[in-house]
Amino acid sequence: MRDYRQARWRLGEDFLEPLVFEMKGGGGSYKFRIEEGILDYLGVSDPWQLIPPDLRRDEVGLPSLTEPRVARHFVRLSQMNYGVESGPYWLGSCTMKYNPKISEKIASLPQVSRIHPYQPESTVQGALKIMFELSEMLAEITGLPHFSLQPAAGAHGEFLGALIIRRHLEELGEGRRDEMLIPVSAHGSNFASAAMAGFKVVKIPADGRGRIDLGALRAAAGERTAGLMTTNPNTLGLFEDGILEVAEVVHSAGGLLYYDGANLNAILGRVLLSSMGVDVAHLNLHKTFSTPHGTGGPGAGAVGVREGLQDYLPVPVVRREGDRYVLDYSVPKTVGRIRSFYGNFAVLVKAWAYLKMLGSEGLRTVSGVAVLNANYAKSRLEGLPGVEVPYGRGEPCKHEFVLSLEPLKRETGVRALDVAKRLMDYGVHPPTIYFPPIVREAFMMEPTESDGLDEIEDYVRAMEEILEEAAENPESVKSAPSRTAIGRLDEALATKRPILSWRMYENKRREEEGRGPG
């Protein structure tokens, strides 16, 4: 097994690399100077006079550091981090695939990165063409002809989708339909998005095979039903083979079928969403089309709709008129604007580059290899001691699979959380744990197409060693990790007492020192 040690940059016993605000200077005090030409133009000699006295500050509180110190700071932070370029990252349901450098390079070209959203359309034809072509490619992949590229994240797309459903139902005089049906295994964001759009959530249980319980769905569907939000394959990595019946039940009750694109990577180039009866869908460009993930960086949750729903899309929509591309603000029943300008444009460019590079054959290979990797990994892991497959045993999975470590917990007291922490000591990212909630001690794994056989075997060996360690010395697994920059964190604390900014951190320190908040 590889001997892994994560870098640990420390300042003294207790502190990691300090924050830039805590560093002692070195760059001299921060002063700015306004060029004389500008002062002449403004007709003032002292620029301070331009700022009202109550807005003037002598100190701006910006750290003043040399360039090498800043460069080292961020390299050190990155060395204490773990990313998809560090090693395997099987974070189930998140599709943490490698982001090709060529996409970054194209998105950094000045023609892409140095344009302004208020430039006249005639000067940004290339940018509009990229958005138009991306919409067309997404339409071809999904079978949904009309797309909006505006949503800035997957959940933002869900919210837009739910708004479109609501607006459409109101238009039909069906505004009383206020219930959104959501399978229990769905992503948490589905429940939240439906509620934010004004729907009451009705949970649909899973059957013994881990699929939507059709009987329960039939019982729940009715004249209050606005729609059903689902993924396919579902969060257990199993294809909803009853999807046509599901669509039939929802449609004949008068509702719409919403598809969450979280798991699209499994079926790229294999099945159209339109042939599964989908009316509205969002695609996570940052998952399936390999742009960097959100949570700190921008994402993109493009929304597609079937014929008949395009009049509700947010404005503007990019259209082609002859050989010109234009921004159309005249969508008749639009839900309105949901984001400034045109979405996260750089992200759209990266997804466009990825699709152009792969083409339709390449996309089929993506889903094929992602599913093959998941099935191979599952076959290697499912027989290990302490592991069971509660759903989908003896049948192929799609791009991910969910193990249960319940037997391990029963036999050794070691929980899924402990095994996940120990995996970090092997230089791999742990899987998603405790999700979906219908699996006890869930271990949700998605290798994606990015990993090769060597990496999968490495991961399996790490699991074998950890499960052996759990049987022999459970306490040592429970104390993991020990080879990472920091040890076991109190994960609940960050939720209970969040410190999300420098100011919150300062205030907490002041409180601890018995001073009031600043």
Next chain:
Amino acid sequence: MIPDDRRYTKTHEWAKMEGDLVRVGITDHAVEELGDVTYVEVKRVGTRVAKGEPMGFVESNKAVEDIYAPVSGEIVEVNAAAGVAEEGREVESAPDPVSEDPYGSGWIAAIRPDDPSEYSGLLSPEDYRKLLEEEK
């Protein structure tokens, strides 16, 4: 741990008759399954709740679960001292007692029951013990 001085629900709440009030919390087993509780919210004091319907929710890093009212009645107390929030109101502290002492200082709310006989229809400690055995 399942104290004998109270009754239980299939959804892992406990209920304890105290005079004309029923005090409500979540069980040790619920805490074990959820992991450290990060946030608890119940409907406002004065709200009427129906037996078996959600009266609030409990949140951990793993999941958000509804808290179901063990009896019908009116919420008359919310345990702010244990960091339990009333719907739409800020709470001062984190709900640590709910994880650390779920049967004691970590109680969640008190209900004035419409029909005190509903209480005797809840699971006995013995029945709840059996339920947990079956779930394993």
